[in-house]
Amino acid sequence: MPQHVLITGGNRGIGRAIAEAFVATGDDVVVTSRSGTDGPGGATTVACDVTDTASVDAAFAAAEEHFGGPVEVVVANAGITEDTLLMRMTDEQFDSVIDTNLAGAFRCARRATKGMIRNKGGRIIFVSSVVGLLGGPGQVNYAASKAGLVGMARSIARELGKKAITANVVAPGFIDTDMTRALPEAQRKAYVDSIPAARLAEPDEVAQVVRFLASDAASYINGAVIPVDGGLGMGH
Numbered sequence: 100m101p102q103h104v105l106i107t108g109g110n111r112g113i114g115r116a117i118a119e120a121f122v123a124t125g126d127d128v129v130v131t132s133r134s135g136t137d138g139p140g141g142a143t144t145v146a147c148d149v150t151d152t153a154s155v156d157a158a159f160a161a162a163e164e165h166f167g168g169p170v171e172v173v174v175a176n177a178g179i180t181e182d183t184l185l186m187r188m189t190d191e192q193f194d195s196v197i198d199t200n201l202a203g204a205f206r207c208a209r210r211a212t213k214g215m216i217r218n219k220g221g222r223i224i225f226v227s228s229v230v231g232l233l234g235g236p237g238q239v240n241y242a243a244s245k246a247g248l249v250g251m252a253r254s255i256a257r258e259l260g261k262k263a264i265t266a267n268v269v270a271p272g273f274i275d276t277d278m279t280r281a282l283p284e285a286q287r288k289a290y291v292d293s294i295p296a297a298r299l300a301e302p303d304e305v306a307q308v309v310r311f312l313a314s315d316a317a318s319y320i321n322g323a324v325i326p327v328d329g330g331l332g333m334g335h
């Protein structure tokens with residue numbers, strides 16, 4: 100059965116690859132875009148800024164109208180970085196990353212569960228990061244936001260597990276997207292040197308894991324953190 104899937108930040112990077120993976124398996128896919136650029140072919144794009152509750156609500160309403168029913172799979176992927184050392188980090192830099200990465204995922208999960216409870220099932224998937232558990236210099240805001248997703252997913256799993264709703268976390272390592280292309284070359288090299296796989300991943304390598312978590316085969320996986328990091332975070 101094709102699923103009704105909503106992916107935030109599906110216009111580029113990892114979110115776009117996730118959308119392509121669901122389109123490839125015949126699912127009905129809505130991606131949200133903040134900037135207005137479209138998601139991949141076969142997906143429907145709706146506007147959404149995840150820092151704005153009304154915008155999230157409007158995006159879900161548009162998706163539900165498109166599907167003719169509730170969102171069955173939500174992938175909270177939209178995220179930003181604002182890296183700087185702790186001593187220099189402003190309140191605004193801290194707040195904006197938490198508001199987008201953590202509160203944005205909360206707004207989407209909260210909105211999605213209304214339909215999922217009525218539908219007696221659903222899949223909530225958060226895109227976290229290896230940095231959430233490993234930490235990263237200059238990433239106090241980002242790491243806190245990504246670690247927060249783990250507690251959030253596990254709380255949702257405990258609240259809604261008996262309603263056949265699962266909440267899981269995918270924790271990518273170092274993926275070749277705009278986000279990592281923005282890093283200085285020396286920093287990219289230092290990261291690659293520390294990854295057992297000795298390379299960056301392609302966005303599709305994350306997308307396939309998200310696709311699996313939404314499948315029937317993953318029905319008993321709940322509150323899990325699945326690393327997709329080439330071994331970078333092993334042991335945490």
Ligand code: NDP
Pocket residue numbers: 107108109110111112113114132133134135147148149150176177178179199200226227228229270271272273274275276277278279
């Ligand atoms: P990109 O920078 O390539 O894309 C980020 C996406 O998030 C864009 O679609 C962007 O929309 C969207 N977005 C940002 N802010 C908002 C907002 N306020 N409301 C709605 N959408 C927003 O990032 P990646 O594809 O690399 O990252 C995707 C996710 O994966 C993020 O959560 C990131 O933290 C995580 N991740 C990435 C890793 C990597 O190595 N790349 C590693 C680990 C985790 P727009 O185009 O409109 O700006």
